[in-house]
């Protein structure tokens with residue numbers, strides 16, 4: 001059970017301090033969801049090997065960059081994934097993040113959200129930060145669990161699905177979108193916020209940014225160095241397979257004059273649907 | 277051939293930019309023959325107007341391969357804009373990068389590569405196209421400077437450019453060895469441009485005639501050694517043709533991607549038209565042309581980046597991709613049926629834009645002459 005710690009209704013804090021925020025953004029590399037995907041024999045088949053930065057995480061990186069550009073501070077990113085996933089760290093560095101941390105795991109290691117949260121928590125205990133941001137979910141699995149589980153493991157206040165972020169004193173003012181109104185939540189720091197892609201339009205790195213990212217440091221931290229026991233990370237949940245949603249039977253179409261149509265319809269509702 | 281992580285990132289970046297910023301409004305710009313003035317500062321911010329020029333001179337410091345990736349991604353949606361970028365980078369700016377002194381590069385290449393100013397390049401004249409050595413524009417010594425007279429035809433960026441490289445005859449008796457390049461800035465007295473040409477395609481790229489009436493410029497505007505203009509021009513064109521080749525790859529990809537998505541959603545005789553072998557085979561051919569064209573283009577780019585001879589390879593890449601871009605656009609129209617014949621869909625524009633690639637920077641006939649000369653010596 002996830003504990004939602006320390007979430008306060010907004011009490012307007014008038015005083016704004018010159019607080020320089022250090023963000024760490026947890027990012028993930030995911031298959032390009034715009035590429036065609038099919039299911040064969042219960043397995044997912046992706047046509048393209050294009051891997052991209054999870055769009056929700058991209059929004060988290062963008063928001064952290066905007067806030068540090070406004071108030072000062074720095075943005076680091078951390079990623080769990082195979083060697084190839086380092087490209088995605090480069091992308092975040094090209095956007096403007098200052099340093100990257102790569103926690104290498106084998107491709108298809110099969111962790112579930114709890115596994116990722118456990119690794120991230122172990123890493124973050126060795127790192128200093130004011131706020132942890134991440135996407136509200138990842139585009140590939142859409143579980144939306146890791147952020148909350150991470151907050152729980154670290155015992156930090158947590159707000160999910162932010163559409164806006166502001167620095168209020170030394171807390172984060174999180175905007176959450178409802179059907180008709182916005183909810184403002186004040187999250188004291190350090191804290192964890194997961195971000196919606198409705199939050200912003202993540203910047204596209206410029207060639208200058210890509211060039212600069214080459215000189216930025218990417219530190220590798222292995223799960224073993226974090227004192228993690230591989231067996232303890234084994235997923236408690238198992239994906240047993242994939243299947244296509246059965247296609248819906250097409251509806252019936254009738255063409256006739258109004259009187260005839262009405263008669264047919266009443267007949268069907270009485271005899272087939274048996275609702276009248 | 278695999279792309280390095282850097283090049284992958286550049287491609288992804290250019291793809292995102294093209295999709296978000298270039299694709300919207302492309303049909304409207306074509307229809308209105310409108311130059312996209314508002315996109316230029318964005319391209320500059322992205323570093324796309326000086327991709328392979330050195331950072332020392334305001335460029336992004338990448339290479340011709342990176343340039344090809346960006347041109348392909350832009351041309352996938354808007355070949356006119358890709359032509360603007362390619363000609364600006366490889367012809368006008370490219371000539372200054374090739375032949376300019378340090379002072380000249382600081383003065384002109386820097387603002388060009390930063391994208392603050394656009395470049396034009398004037399070789400073609402009304403009476404001399406494929407045979408550029410027949411040019412009539414002259415530059416005559418006048419004390420410490422030069423006086424230019426004549427005109428140039430079909431010059432890209434003719435009215436939107438700020439810096440132009442102009443080829444002119446400095447010694448008629450020496451033929452091709454009597455041609456020299458000069459930098460002429462927009463606004464120089466006596467330098468003007470004609471009205472907009474209404475073209476078949478490439479409609480939002482600016483094409484004008486340039487006129488020179490007693491245009492006085494100092495010797496500091498002379499680019500390269502006296503009589504070397506033509507020799508440098510051939511090198512500039514080798515680079516330029518790689519850009520046109522990348523443009524062709526982008527157009528083939530556009531034709532293919534539009535066709536595949538249309539063939540999936542258009543149904544006739546009870547099934548998507550993409551299920552018919554006749555349609556599928558057309559798309560398979562387009563896919564092959566795209567891959568082959570890209571391989572040729574990237575190879576020419578890598579040779580250029582390695583400082584190795586690439587005249588033949590650049591010509592082959594340009595010839596192959598430009599002719600196949602036209603073919604692919606025609607096939608895309610066929611796959612779209614009557615809808616493909618309307619301006620509501622992209623393929624008709626692809627066709628009109630692609631045809632230019634078989635003409636600009638040396639016609640297909642000229643490319644075959646270049647390749648043939650390499651074969652026969």
Ligand SMILES: Cc1cc2nc3c(=O)[nH]c(=O)nc-3n(C[C@H](O)[C@H](O)[C@H](O)COP(=O)(O)OP(=O)(O)OC[C@H]3O[C@@H](n4cnc5c(N)ncnc54)[C@H](O)[C@@H]3O)c2cc1C
Pocket residue numbers: 363396397398399400402403404405406407429430431432433475478483632635636637638639640641642
């Ligand atoms: C949109 C556009 C943009 C352009 N931008 C620029 C620019 O920025 N700068 C610039 O300098 N120029 C530019 N050009 C000019 C372009 O490079 C020329 O149009 C091209 O080189 C062909 O020259 P031409 O039009 O005079 O045709 P011609 O040379 O008259 O050719 C007519 C036909 O004869 C063929 N032909 C010619 N000689 C031979 C031969 N020996 N053997 C066989 N066939 C032959 C040609 O292939 C062609 O089919 C542009 C043109 C266009 C349309």
